[in-house]
Amino acid sequence: MSKSAPKTRIQRKNTATILEAALDVFSQNGYRGSTLDQIAKAAGLSKPNLLYYFPSKEAIHTALLDGLMETWLDPLEALNAEGDPLDEILAYVLRKLEMSRDYPRESRLFANEIIQGAPRIGPALSGELKDLVDQKAEILNNWVAEGKIAEVNPHHLLFSIWALTQHYADFDVQVHAVLGGPDVDPFPEAQRYLTQLFTRMLAP
Template identity: 70%
Template sequence: MPRPKTRIQQKNSETILEAALEVFSAHGFRGATLDQIAEVAGLSKPNLLYYFPSKEAIHSALLSELLDTWLDPLKAMDPSGEPLDEIMAYVQRKLDLSRDFPRESRLFANEILQGAPRIQASIEGELKDLVDQKADVLRQWMDEGKIARVEPVHLIFSIWALTQHYADFDTQVRAVLGQGHDPFAEAGDFLETLYLKLLRP
């Protein structure tokens, strides 16, 4: 059994992961280097390698943590809740995730754009299983006449696209909107109107 990390070791590991998140989200996996991560972390490269043996190991640790964060908003959709309320709460949770964790969103997007080489098993397993489960919930609500009939998996895809856009394309969003706009508040209002019009029976 591995020995538990000391307080200093735990702090340094967290510092490295925070620095890696900054570097990977800006440069992608291929463009990031251990030297860049060490510099942002304020550590020497040999010190960094004491905690993580490779760039791949750091990236894998970040993605492992990230997948749980990414799945939680969908997991929280309650089959026994009021359908429109549950769907709109999910949209808002995803929008909040983009607002509060933009670097994590870009890290995930970069991984998917590269063909998901490090999380393929997870998206074909845990992620797909969760989407299938929630799609069944949506179909049940449609069968009961509680929401309008649409293709449920593509409904989930659309929520991902329309919320994660605000993190992944933040620079473009803010440039187009100009000063004095809160992209996330305005997006929340727009998405509520859009999905309520689409889904009200």
Template identity: 70%
Template structure:
């Protein structure tokens, strides 16, 4: 669909159904393992109908990824340089954990893209992502210099937050298998644990 005519309600519904189905298929199989036929079947559409909206599997994948990085960066953008340092960083941890709970397919899709070498979002990673991380790392460094946080490497702190929160989406099956009936919902316990870890790590010495 490349013309400039207004999109009808049915067209918007079908486009949304395709992207939802594609998210399921890509997050399970990756780009290489997914097919247009699989996506069309999951969306309840014929292959020719799907190709009316998206010219190729690549076009569908690119449409999904285009909004994904922004979604991933939004919680980091919300870290306020004027806020209380520890509370700002704990709020960031909570927001990232909430994303793992609420957007597990998106997390898996992003992880697959990164593991494959980020062939489609590499420029964004070394551009907008790096610029934002550098900006927030400078904020963390200023808090440390003012004695408001314990000394840590700010970039590796951000990496740790990513890995420790996204683990609960990307390795959900493993987490739930280990916890079993003791903790059928791992997220409340994960939140308490991560707050304890980062509070102890980041609180300045008296």
């Protein structure tokens, strides 16, 4: 499909339908385990129709990842150097936990890409993600130097936040199996636990 021509309403609808279907397929099967036939079937379109909008499986995957990066960076962008340090860090933790609750497919898509060596978003990881993390790490270091939070390595603090929040999306099946089944909601208790954990760890 021509990138220069404006999309019609039907074209926008079909593009969104394809991306939504692909998100399901990729998050369940990973990139290598997914096929255009699976995506077309999930979207309710023929494979030739799908290929009118996206020339390849990689093009669909890349489109999803491009949209995901901005969503992924937003919670960290919101960490404010002028705010109360503990409040700002806890707000970031809870925003990341909410993303695992509200966007589990996106989290698994991102995790699968990283596990495969980030072939499609490697430049974004070493570019915009690293730049943002370094910027926020400087804020965290300043709070440590001012005695506002306990002494911590800022990069490893962020790694631990990612691990402790994204786990609930990426290992959703394991979490529910351990807690007693698919109807169990782990997030209220996870919120209380993580708030307690980081409050105690970061107290100056």
